[in-house]
Amino acid sequence: MLMTLAYRSLMARKTSVLMTVLALLVSISVLISVEHIRVQSKTSFANTVSGTDLIVGARTGSLNLLLYSVFRVGSPTNNIAWSTFEDISQSAEIEWAIPLSLGDSHRGYRVLGTDERYFQHFKYGNKHALTFREGRAFQAGSGFEGLGSEGQGSEGKRSVDQSHLEVVLGAAVAQQLNYALGEQILLSHGIASASFNQHQGSPFTVVGILDPTGTPVDQTVHVSLQGLSAVHQGGQFSADPDSITAFMVALKSRMGVFSLQRRVNQYRAEPIMAILPGVALSELWQMMGMLEQTLRLISGLVLVSALLGLSAMLLSAVRERRHEVQLLRMAGASPLVVFLLSELEVVLMTVTATVCAWGLVSAGLVIGQALLASEFGVFISADIVTASSLWMSGVVLGSAVLIGALPAAAMALNTRRS
Amino acid sequence: MALSKTTRGAPSASDDSAAVSLRDVRFAYPKASAPLLSIPEWHIQRGESVFLQGASGAGKSTLLNIIAGVLPVSAGQVSVLGARFDQLSQRQRDRFRADHMGYIFQQFNLIPYLSALDNVLLAQAFSSKKHPDASTRARELLDRLALPESCWNHAGDQLSIGQQQRVAIARALFHAPALIIADEPTSALDGDNRDAFLDLLMQSCAQEQSALLMVSHDTSLAPRFDRVERLSDINQSVINQNAINQSATAEGPSC
Numbered sequence: 055m056l057m058t059l060a061y062r063s064l065m066a067r068k069t070s071v072l073m074t075v076l077a078l079l080v081s082i083s084v085l086i087s088v089e090h091i092r093v094q095s096k097t098s099f100a101n102t103v104s105g106t107d108l109i110v111g112a113r114t115g116s117l118n119l120l121l122y123s124v125f126r127v128g129s130p131t132n133n134i135a136w137s138t139f140e141d142i143s144q145s146a147e148i149e150w151a152i153p154l155s156l157g158d159s160h161r162g163y164r165v166l167g168t169d170e171r172y173f174q175h176f177k178y179g180n181k182h183a184l185t186f187r188e189g190r191a192f193q194a195g196s197g198f199e200g201l202g203s204e205g206q207g208s209e210g211k212r213s214v215d216q217s218h219l220e221v222v223l224g225a226a227v228a229q230q231l232n233y234a235l236g237e238q239i240l241l242s243h244g245i246a247s248a249s250f251n252q253h254q255g256s257p258f259t260v261v262g263i264l265d266p267t268g269t270p271v272d273q274t275v276h277v278s279l280q281g282l283s284a285v286h287q288g289g290q291f292s293a294d295p296d297s298i299t300a301f302m303v304a305l306k307s308r309m310g311v312f313s314l315q316r317r318v319n320q321y322r323a324e325p326i327m328a329i330l331p332g333v334a335l336s337e338l339w340q341m342m343g344m345l346e347q348t349l350r351l352i353s354g355l356v357l358v359s360a361l362l363g364l365s366a367m368l369l370s371a372v373r374e375r376r377h378e379v380q381l382l383r384m385a386g387a388s389p390l391v392v393f394l395l396s397e398l399e400v401v402l403m404t405v406t407a408t409v410c411a412w413g414l415v416s417a418g419l420v421i422g423q424a425l426l427a428s429e430f431g432v433f434i435s436a437d438i439v440t441a442s443s444l445w446m447s448g449v450v451l452g453s454a455v456l457i458g459a460l461p462a463a464a465m466a467l468n469t470r471r472s
Numbered sequence: 473m474a475l476s477k478t479t480r481g482a483p484s485a486s487d488d489s490a491a492v493s494l495r496d497v498r499f500a501y502p503k504a505s506a507p508l509l510s511i512p513e514w515h516i517q518r519g520e521s522v523f524l525q526g527a528s529g530a531g532k533s534t535l536l537n538i539i540a541g542v543l544p545v546s547a548g549q550v551s552v553l554g555a556r557f558d559q560l561s562q563r564q565r566d567r568f569r570a571d572h573m574g575y576i577f578q579q580f581n582l583i584p585y586l587s588a589l590d591n592v593l594l595a596q597a598f599s600s601k602k603h604p605d606a607s608t609r610a611r612e613l614l615d616r617l618a619l620p621e622s623c624w625n626h627a628g629d630q631l632s633i634g635q636q637q638r639v640a641i642a643r644a645l646f647h648a649p650a651l652i653i654a655d656e657p658t659s660a661l662d663g664d665n666r667d668a669f670l671d672l673l674m675q676s677c678a679q680e681q682s683a684l685l686m687v688s689h690d691t692s693l694a695p696r697f698d699r700v701e702r703l704s705d706i707n708q709s710v711i712n713q714n715a716i717n718q719s720a721t722a723e724g725p726s727c
Contacts, residue, residue, distance in 0.1 A: 062586060377580035385598055386598035
């Protein structure tokens with residue numbers, strides 16, 4: 055009965071109720087999405103790379119190095135010489151090293167030049183290795199060691215062998231651009247999505263598509279280092295690239311991380327630096343912490359203002375509902391019942407707003423997911439039914455009931471005097 | 473005189489007592505210096521119809537609210553249909569009122585967003601008495617009170633004042649209450665409607681053997697009642713009239 059009364063009474067005041075629900079809807083949406091994106095981006099960042107002890111690149115800010123090497127965000131500042139990579143990666147304490155070469159793109163997706171070690175050693179999330187949904191890695195035989203044994207390495211250059219122009223696509227790239235195995239694609243110089251400077255005449259053949267990882271790997275086009283240098287040198291192939299952008303290193307024993315880092319930072323041949331991904335990530339959190347807190351504060355304040363609006367709407371209705379309440383009292387409703395009726399209206403409005411907000415945020419994330427992934431390398435799940443968002447909704451409902459107690463009490467007590 | 477219906481749930485009305493019995497009742501609003509009401513003794517018998525008149529602010533509505541159990545008295549005995557209101561909690565009085573009393577206001581008798589039918593059914597929403605076939609009972613009453621069937625599903629605020637007052641009678645009669653309280657029920661009606669309304673009300677009360685306590689300014693209605701009372705005759709309070717007016721306007725909108 056009380057439910058029917060609450061519902062009918064709200065429907066009778068459609069306009070003001072609708073405005074109040076909209077205000078709540080907006081504020082709850084902001085609150086949920088800020089919280090969701092905050093938690094998800096942290097998880098996403100933390101999951102992007104695992105098992106890598108050091109990242110080595112040209113001397114720059116450690117965050118910058120982390121962002122462009124791992125998250126494919128921003129531009130590499132400078133390259134490092136291939137000889138430097140070979141020198142360091144042959145150190146005794148190193149278990150593996152993966153060369154990374156960046157700077158080209160394919161229809162807005164970053165191109166990563168690397169070699170077969172990437173598919174062997176790179177780990178993400180909870181030490182997951184990369185796996186293929188279809189096809190295979192670009193030819194392992196096209197590595198430098200293999201080339202040397204072909205006997206043509208001594209010449210240094212030869213015309214492009216088709217097997218070097220193979221490409222492995224991240225899951226999202228294949229899906230978004232609708233590519234299948236065997237398709238031929240062209241790379242563009244630079245990272246703009248509409249580049250005029252295409253590497254004509256050197257089409258790459260899709261030989262593999264990776265499983266989705268929920269990391270920037272999904273957004274990456276992988277080619278061999280040889281293939282990459284070949285297109286840059288007008289179809290001429292050289293066994294060793296002149297330079298690479300950065301490389302990832304794993305040590306046999308993590309005990310040696312700091313001494314290797316020191317050695318890299320003091321490397322004499324050229325200015326390079328090594329960062330620990332975990333340390334750089336926590337620097338990133340620190341930088342974002344302030345922003346995070348500000349966002350949370352703002353979304354909290356937006357909610358408070360919406361709740362105050364709700365309370366004001368109900369308070370202003372207390373007078374005009376005087377007769378209604380008097381009737382209910384005469385029909386035997388106790389002041390508590392009148393109080394509960396008003397609170398029930400608050401709950402109905404808040405729950406409606408919350409449910410709509412969940413729908414809105416889910417829909418927004420489904421649409422915005424791809425953009426966030428390609429622009430910021432952040433992977434946000436559209437599934438917002440998480441403990442934190444449920445908890446958040448509970449807090450919203452609780453505060454609404456708390457703030458609604460004032461007009462509800464005013465309504466219940468008003469009747470006692472009549 | 474005997475009630476045909478038995479009631480479930482405490483407190484119940486006993487059949488052999490007076491409809492209303494007040495003894496040494498005193499009532500003061502909070503912050504008021506002197507009591508507004510001081511009534512040594514006053515009774516309404518079962519089935520009796522009583523016309524109560526009094527000046528504005530003299531405390532008529534306050535007295536009705538005390539008899540209805542909405543306001544607790546400061547001192548004295550209030551016995552309504554055998555229930556001692558001065559000894560019951562607010563909640564018990566609310567429940568008792570829902571079960572055993574009907575109430576008709578001056579106007580605004582209907583919840584504007586409920587249909588005429590639902591407004592009648594409001595009588596049992598907070599009552600411990602559940603009519604076995606509530607919807608049929610409500611339809612019967614509306615039919616008896618000559619409310620056109622086409623209006624039954626109209627929202628309260630779409631009916632004319634006369635129609636609204638008839639729906640109010642239907643609600644007041646729903647549980648065949650032993651006591652009906654009416655607070656200036658005719659003051660919003662014009663002459664013809666007023667007479668028709670009073671005919672219906674008196675006739676319905678006679679049919680259900682309900683006692684009727686009605687407050688009105690309109691003394692032309694008085695001859696139709698069993699008994700006419702002036703509040704100033706039963707109220708011994710010597711409170712200054714100006715103070716009463718101030719207190720009344722400050723405390724109660726319908727005084």
